[in-house]
Amino acid sequence: MTETFYDVMRRQGITRRSFLKFCSLTAASLGLAPAFAPKIAHAMETKPRIPVLWLHGLECTCCSESFIRSGHPLAKDVILSMLSLDYDDTIMAAAGHNAEAIVTEIVEKYKGNYILAVEGNPPLAEDGMYCIIGGKPFVEQLKYAAESCKAIISWGSCASWGCVQAAKPNPTRATPVHKVPGLANKPIIKVPGCPPIAEVMTAVVAYLLTFDKLPTLDRQGRPQMFYSQRIHDKCYRRPHFDAGQFVEHWDDEAARQGHCLYKMGCKGPTTYNACSTVRWNEGVSFPIQSGHGCIGCSEDGFWDKGSFYERLTDINQFGIEANADAVGGTAAALVGAGIAAHAGLTALNRAKQPGAEKQ
């Protein structure tokens, strides 16, 4: 007898009333019409729950930390009881050989029918020796588990882009999941962020489990409902940007007034995430609201783009750290100097041969 999500929730002591509230909440957070709430409820009452393998590679566990702190207590309880987190080395009860045996068991038992959630990424240098799980390189465990999964969720910037362990010069060759050579060709959902927002994580899982299909992804593989707009587009400080009111120093009047942090290097205008709408810690705040610019943690390569406090990106190809203005300004100055020198030489040349002018 297969259990449905609803059975599991009832067993966990969640009332039907709370369950229906959760369904409405999930529909709303996914941007779906109210008519979808009963559909979600129906799906959860009838579908067998899907096991989730949650693997950890090179990472800091901030994704797990974020996930178990999902803002709405209801959502947290429901999602956690919904997910059969049969293997998640951070929060599972088993340890050692027993724990490792679970991976094989799930892969065998639910072939082609489990979700593989990956937190962190595998380092490929030295045959993956920089990350060993249960005596084997993580990359091998990842490939093995990916072989017969239904879909892969790349949790956080590590799995999605590589994050800080893949920053230049990337000595361990930490590689994001979608770039791992030899990985089974499975649909990958990237949920970038360092960490991703808890509500975004739970909503993605809820969508997968209830609708039995991937959410709509953008060209870079991120769920469109959460990553289709920039922080800047929905920032509550945006009116100050449009007005031309900026914080110039961390302690100036504009900082006290809560003006735009653009000049302090805020990466909101170039970062796709839902922080400015969903916010963090039960919707209490998000970085910009607490007075610090966005560092663009959900963007590819954010750690290699220079200072978090500069608008213009550092361009490392030029050997020294330079930004577009330094490079361009230098080029323009050189061209200007070249022109002046050339004009001088031309004049000199003409002076030497006065006959030429009359030609």
Next chain:
Amino acid sequence: MTELTSAASTAPIYVYEKPVRLWHSLNALLIVVLSVTGYLIADPLASLKGEASEHFLMGYIRFVHFSAGYLIAIALLFRLYWAYAGNEHARQIFLPPLLKTHFWQGVFHEVLWYLFLVKEPRKYIGHNPLAILAMHFVFVWGVLFMIVTGFALYGEGAGQGSWQHTLFSSWVLPLFGSSQSLHSWHHLFMWLIICFVLVHIYVALREDKLSRQSMLSTIVTGWRTFKDDRPVDDESGA
């Protein structure tokens, strides 16, 4: 055609038709406007005091930038049509005769001329080969790059589903990896175009004085006049 023009002595020739001249001056204006407003978007003016509702400075600067961007894109589209509809000189900077040896000899000769290694430049009705090369690869492709990346950046704000996002952002953003990189490239190419403008103005002034044909008056009136009556070195059917 070439025989006819070669035979001509110092008689003026009508080279740049009105749409070409108009495009030139419009571009000059738009490049100044786009560079100034673009720079101010990346590095805004001093912060304004008072309530946000009293000001809309960044809004206006961005509005001017976007409007000028639309204009330069539409102007380029029109100019591409005119390259087809206009006279042979209207095509010159869009279709450089890269496969002809005579063209490359001309480029080489022009380089020597700028290095003070030959006494005299060649005589051209249209642009000289080096100018064609620079205008084609730096200006035409440079402006096209700015238009494509510009619309991709605009599409980010216009949002998914907008035609700017569908036509540009959807493929340009993944190509550059991130919005931040795209911004940097858009910014760098502004400096490339500024460098082009500096060189362009300098050589136009210099050629006006030292070459064998008119320069500044030609882009104003469209008529090319010559300082000597020896045959011209233009390629035929460029």
